[in-house]
Amino acid sequence: MRYHCIVVLSVIATGLLASFAKSLSPPWDDMHIKHSWNAVPNDWVSLGRPPSGTTIDLYIALKPHRENALIDALYEVSEPGHPRYRAHLTKEQVADLVAPRPETLELVNSWLEHHGISSSSVSMTHGGDTLKLKGISVIQANTLLGASYQVYRHVERGETIVRTVGYSLPRGLHWHVLTVAPTTSFVSPRTQWQTPRNHSSGETVGLVKSASGEPAMMLSSRAEVNYVTPPFLRWLYDTATYAPIAMGENVLGVAGFLGDNPSPADLLTFMREYRDVDDATYEVVKINGGGYDPTHPHEEANSNIQYAEAMAYPTPHIFYSTGKGPYDWYVTWLEYVLDQKDIPRTISISYGYEERYVPREYAFYVCDVFAKLGVLGVSVLVSSGNGGIGKGTCMNKDGMVRFIPNFPGTCPYVTVVGGTTEYQPEVAAVLSGGGFSDHFKRPPYQRQAVPTFLEDLGSRYQGLYNASGRGTPDIAAQSINLAIFLNGQEKMASGTSIATPVVAGIISLLNGWLISVGQDPLGFLNPWLYGRGLAALNDITEGSNPGCGTDGFSAVAGWDPVTGLGTPNFRKMLGQLF
Incomplete structure (x- = not known):
């Protein structure tokens, strides 16, 4: 054993x-x-x-022999305007930095x-x-x-x-x-989804062809969206008319833990229904005893791979099946990924756990390993959680209420995805995890955005969160009542675990375009998102994420700890790459 x-x-x-x-x-x-x-x-x-x-x-x-060398290099290659922007390092160069x-x-x-x-x-x-x-x-x-x-x-x-x-x-x-x-x-990775339910009659959001042949919106009510499908998402986030390129070099990775596996049959049914294609597939990589039993799919793995494919098809996909066992899931998975010659340019992770059960120094170590992926040119997307600012009473060991941030989303070197719902306008989903880290201080890219929010918040919730900590999420996407297929049955599922592969698919499209024109991919996204990329995001200013017996934080103009900077607009993002 x-x-x-x-x-x-x-x-x-x-x-x-x-x-x-x-x-x-x-x-x-x-x-x-x-x-x-x-x-x-x-x-x-x-x-x-x-x-x-x-x-x-x-x-x-x-x-390492140079304590700050890795993080300094990460910001240099991730900050638009820096002479080394997107000049990502090789593994040999990273090894020299951290030796x-x-x-x-x-x-x-x-x-x-x-x-x-x-x-x-x-x-x-x-x-x-x-x-x-x-x-x-x-x-x-x-x-x-x-x-x-x-x-x-x-x-x-x-x-x-x-x-x-x-x-x-x-x-x-x-x-x-x-x-x-x-x-x-x-700690044990937790899925960031809510139990799927069967699809019943109700409003369906999708795209139909108008008389002219152009996509036209089909929406029976503006106020509430009861059933979200990939055609709607592709229309909403403006990817519907884009054809992915650089298929030979661009790959999207989806991390799986706890023995969760997707079903290729469910994926084919899903993609036939919502993308009108019949050849969607993915590669399975087994890590540390990870299995693969497609006859017993899990909701988490199915929704992850289905929505990554829905947004990025026909980009190649890898599903990492990490064994369910008593070892450390993240370090085992990171060891494998870093050891590969070719690492996917974009990675989606929909698992996390409460930061309060993560020893601070362990969190620092895992976070620095994520920084290595960033400096190598990998964009890592992580879900923000489904408990708002915290489930239950949120009592700490001293009997005091304390909001509960989620790790690894609190790591400053990943991009955290929150949740939205409805349309015209999109509003924050009540389940959207968000808040402030008790382990990690506010990173440089948040020095302007977060203080603006805190100034408007004033003394509300004073003492219940770390006002100087890294704020989450960074970006958001639809997360309520999304269509999935499970064991051949169509269901509705919710969670930031679905919003995360949606955003990862969009980022993968951007990375593919950059590669096609001879450029390095985006890598670590946040300095770009909080700077040049901000103009390409749809600001969310309604809704909140209640929890811990409170109303939670509210979505406001600019960054907020519910929906981050907002939701993506792919075409506008393309325009902000240079």
């Missing part, structure tokens, strides 16, 4: 520490607590110790050698700053980290993970180690 966990280390590189590392290793038995929880987080129960003989894979991420100092490796290797970790089990991964220790016994890991691994099961979803409520490190490593995770990261 094999489980996975991550150890993330950072090193303060000074001449004094370098000399110290070379001349005298710290006492490895002088253990001090690095991180712990007071109790097992909500919704998890212990099943006891892992079976005898259980092994785990440890990922040791080392601090650890030699003394860092010496110190870490000394620590591992002290605990009998064979050098033959150690390799470098995750773009050049992470050591992978393969097949370490749980007993060795417990000793190495001063931990007590147990198997935990989620009481609702049933999946199991191997974690500990706390861990320690030698005192001499505390300045070198950023985090050990997922030893204390009790």
